């Protein structure tokens with residue numbers, strides 16, 4: 001638990017440690033995160049996704065179907081945000097940064113073999129996600145799993161902010177991780 005006595009470093013270590021745990025523990029409250037993008041009309045779009053990897057610092061990884069709406073939105077506007085909430089710890093984490101779509105390469109191939117191929121029906125549907133259908137069963141057709149639309153979304157944070165609820169003594173801090181500026185500081189809740 002982050003307390004008013006925690007140092008900035010201790011507080012951030014605790015927050016980032018929870019993010020790391022969410023990659024490994026399927027029941028972890030940070031496992032399902034809200035990913036926000038901006039669509040072509042400049043409207044915010046949000047959806048729940050599974051956090052698949054975290055490098056311990058500022059890089060987050062998500063899996064998706066490359067034909068999904070969020071991919072087009074990211075290709076059009078790289079700015080995204082992630083939102084996490086740990087109910088037991090009463091801890092919120094907001095992340096903003098830049099997203100890249102990865103559809104090839106060594107890391108991609110390894111992750112497809114390790115995870116994607118095990119749940120191919122998430123990434124090989126015949127109909128692209130979002131296609132209008134007459135009824136739900138029309139969507140239950142899959143390509144063979146070599147014709148995959150599996151892709152990775154890599155998010156590099158340039159700002160993170162946590163809020164620890166704590167009675168009336170809430171605790172809030174931000175971390176700027178831009179190339180030209182790296183800093184962390186307490187801010188008023």
Ligand SMILES: Cc1cc2nc3c(=O)[nH]c(=O)nc-3n(C[C@H](O)[C@H](O)[C@H](O)COP(=O)(O)O)c2cc1C
Nearest residue numbers: 032047048049050063064065068069070071129130
């Ligand atoms: C618990 C839960 C976990 C989900 N995990 C993912 C995920 O890891 N990747 C993904 O693309 N969609 C995931 N989805 C589906 C998305 O929320 C969303 O409906 C879908 O990706 C289409 O979004 P889009 O049209 O904005 O691209 C998940 C949904 C729920 C409810």
